[in-house]
Amino acid sequence: MPLVIITGLPSSGKTTRALELKRLLEARIEARIEAEAEAEAAAGQPLSVQIVGDDSLGVGHAAYAAAQAEKDARGALLSAVSRAVSRQTIVIADAPNYIKGLRYQLYCAAREVGTTHCVVHCAIPTAEARRINAQRGAAGYDAAVFEALAARYEEPSAAARWDRPLFTLIQHDPDDRLPLAAIWAALVERRAPPPHFATAAKPAAGSADYVFELDRATQAVVAAILDAQRSGVPVALLPVPGTAARVRMPARALTPSELRRQRMQFTSLNRQAPLPADRIAELFVEYLNISL
Incomplete structure (x- = not known):
C-alpha cells in the first residue's frame, strides 16, 4: 500500500505524529481483518505499517x-523508502523532508510501484519550534543547524501534485487530531494514480535502446547547463536543445558533481518505468526545476 510523507520544521513533532499514525493505522488494519474474517471474505495478504526515517536509518x-x-x-x-514501499505496506517517511525536490522524489517512488501517497504537514510557528528545540538541550538540533533548516524549509502546497492529498496539523495542539478516516481513504480507498506517463507508448523497461536514449537526453541537458555557465553570460531561463522546456537557473553556479547526482537520481527513478523518448529531456528539465 502507500506512502505517507511526514514533513515539518525541526522539533515540530514529526516523530510523535508518525508513531501515533502507525498505531492508529495498525488498529484500523486489525479491525478490518476481523471484519473480513467474520464475513468470511477471501483472505489476502494483510497490510502492514512501517516507519522509515532518520531514527531507523541511524x-x-x-x-x-x-x-x-x-x-x-x-x-x-529515498533508497530505504523505495525498497520498502509496496502495495501491501504502508510506509511512513519520518524525516524533515523539508525540500520539495525530495518530496517529489518520494512521490515518484510511490507512483513507480503503482500505489497512493499523501503528505502530513506538522505545522508550527518557527519561534515555537525554536523554543521546543532549545528545551531539548543535547537531544535537539544545534542552534545553527536549526536556523539553517528553518530558513530553507519549503512548506508543502496542495497545488503541487507531489504534496497532495495534504493534511496539515497544528502541532502540540491537543484538539488537532490526526484525521485518520481521511488519511485512510486517501491511502487505501483511493485509486492509485497510474505510473508516470502511462498513457504513452513505452519501450520495454531496461531495453538497450531506452537506456541509451535516457542517458543521451539527460547528458545533453547537463551539457547545456555547464556550457551556459562557462560562457559567463547570466541567464534566468536556459533553453535546452530539442525541447521547449527551460531550466530555471539558480543564482549560484551548479557543479558538475551536483548535476551528475541529479541525473543519476532521475535515471534511477525512471529506468524501470520508462518515459516516452521524445519527452525525456523535457521531463528531466522539470525534475531539475523542482529539485534544484
Whole structure:
C-alpha cells in the first residue's frame, strides 16, 4: 500500500505524529481483518505499517550540519523508502523532508510501484519550534543547524501534485487530531494514480535502446547547463536543445558533481518505468526545476 510523507520544521513533532499514525493505522488494519474474517471474505495478504526515517536509518541531527552528509542522508531515506514501499505496506517517511525536490522524489517512488501517497504537514510557528528545540538541550538540533533548516524549509502546497492529498496539523495542539478516516481513504480507498506517463507508448523497461536514449537526453541537458555557465553570460531561463522546456537557473553556479547526482537520481527513478523518448529531456528539465 502507500506512502505517507511526514514533513515539518525541526522539533515540530514529526516523530510523535508518525508513531501515533502507525498505531492508529495498525488498529484500523486489525479491525478490518476481523471484519473480513467474520464475513468470511477471501483472505489476502494483510497490510502492514512501517516507519522509515532518520531514527531507523541511524541518521543523527549532526548530518544536517554539512551539505554532503545531508545529501547522503536524503539519499539513504529515498533508497530505504523505495525498497520498502509496496502495495501491501504502508510506509511512513519520518524525516524533515523539508525540500520539495525530495518530496517529489518520494512521490515518484510511490507512483513507480503503482500505489497512493499523501503528505502530513506538522505545522508550527518557527519561534515555537525554536523554543521546543532549545528545551531539548543535547537531544535537539544545534542552534545553527536549526536556523539553517528553518530558513530553507519549503512548506508543502496542495497545488503541487507531489504534496497532495495534504493534511496539515497544528502541532502540540491537543484538539488537532490526526484525521485518520481521511488519511485512510486517501491511502487505501483511493485509486492509485497510474505510473508516470502511462498513457504513452513505452519501450520495454531496461531495453538497450531506452537506456541509451535516457542517458543521451539527460547528458545533453547537463551539457547545456555547464556550457551556459562557462560562457559567463547570466541567464534566468536556459533553453535546452530539442525541447521547449527551460531550466530555471539558480543564482549560484551548479557543479558538475551536483548535476551528475541529479541525473543519476532521475535515471534511477525512471529506468524501470520508462518515459516516452521524445519527452525525456523535457521531463528531466522539470525534475531539475523542482529539485534544484
